[in-house]
Amino acid sequence: MEPDAPALNCPFDYAEALEFDPTLKRLLTDEPVARIRLPHGEGEAWLVTRYDDVRTVTTDRRFSRKAIIGRNFPRMTPEPIVQDEAINLMDPPGSSRLRGLISKGFAPRHIERMRVRTQRVVDELLDRMAEYGSPADLMEHLAGPLPLITICEVLDIPESDQAQLRAHARTMMDTTIDNRENAVHAKAELRSYFSTLTAQRRANPGDDLISTLATARDGDEILDDRELTVMAMVLLITGQDTTTYEIGNIAYTLLTRPKELAMLRARPEMLPQAIDEMLRFIPFRKGVGIPRVALEDVELSGVLIRAGDIVHVSYLTANRDSRKFDRPDELDLERTGTQHMTFGWGGHHCLGAPLAATELEVALGTLLDRFPDLRLAKPAQEVRWNATSIWRYPLELPVVW
DSSP states (O other): OOTTSOOEESSOOOOSTTOOOHHHHHHHHHOSEEEEEOSBSSSOEEEEOSHHHHHHHHHOTTEESGGGTTSOOOBSSSSOSSOTTSGGGOOTTHHHHHHHHHHGGGOHHHHHHHHHHHHHHHHHHHHHHHHHOSSEEHIIIIITHHHHHHHHHHHTOOHHHHHHHHHHHHHHTBOOGGGHHHHHHHHHHHHHHHHHHHHHHHHSOOSSHHHHHHHOOBTTBOOOHHHHHHHHHHHHHHTTHHHHHHHHHHHHHHHTOHHHHHHHHHOGGGHHHHHHHHHHHSOOBSSOOOOEEESSOEEETTEEEOTTOEEEEOHHHHTTOTTTSSSTTSOOTTOOOOOOOTTOOGGGSOTTHHHHHHHHHHHHHHHHHHOTTOEESSOGGGOOBOOSBSBOOBSOOEEEO
């Protein structure tokens, strides 16, 4: 890295609620490849913000996820969330083999079965919310419990274990500096739990997703025990909290935009397209995720990245790049063909994206149908937002109907 280039502290000074970070916007426009410092880990990194550059970093084999193994890389959390054996830290062809096996668990027939389960859970949760009465907290009654119940049903995790597993997952995503010891413990506990559970499913498979993955074959290829354990952990962690936060974020977005809400009520068939646009538009996380290492010198947007440098990408800014999207800072529910990067890109595009999209469609579609006059119970500026996790989301979302 060039020694005279000043580094910025990431995450930056975030705007209110779901407003786009002005520093990120400036970088996208004026400094598309910038040096950053992060709260944890050693050294500095590059932050790549333009859509085409992000696509290069996430698809070009000159950038490696595997190469960060063993390095105390710059990151958001005290303890790395990712496991060394996880598919998240593999490069092709190893990752391609695993993705091929894991994708069998998200085949259309499995997704349709998950949709039926999700619909049942959503109906039950909204029945309870209706019985509870207006006003009610949408995070407590729908966004919070739904993804956890759904992923635990899909993985067939006993109800008695669910609260503790969720607590461990949330501990791992806490960015506060004194959380390291707790995060290390939480990761070890999750790994131990899923090591035992996956061994049981391999010996006695059922019709759950873990069993599907345990028995998935591509010729002679199967997931080995460590791969299966870590994949089950990844599914639990990524399959619950992120969807919870996006249900809250999308509901908040619609409830604070009467025009868009009215459009969806009048044309419910456009919900999948509208959700896709909101996923593009909403800045759903703080900072960055898992970086890559440059394996050789690479020039991006006129900046030379040296071999060995750590490179982070911003999917948030890629989603707002005017070189890719017309009127990128406008929410346009009629926008088509967005090709957003909210689920990642390239060889590390989120394998669970079909399940997440299904949950969002079922949850929000049923919510709008069941409560035709749903609205916020307090002014938008009084909604409280998370300040300690890597995610941006409302802590509570009180609604009336």
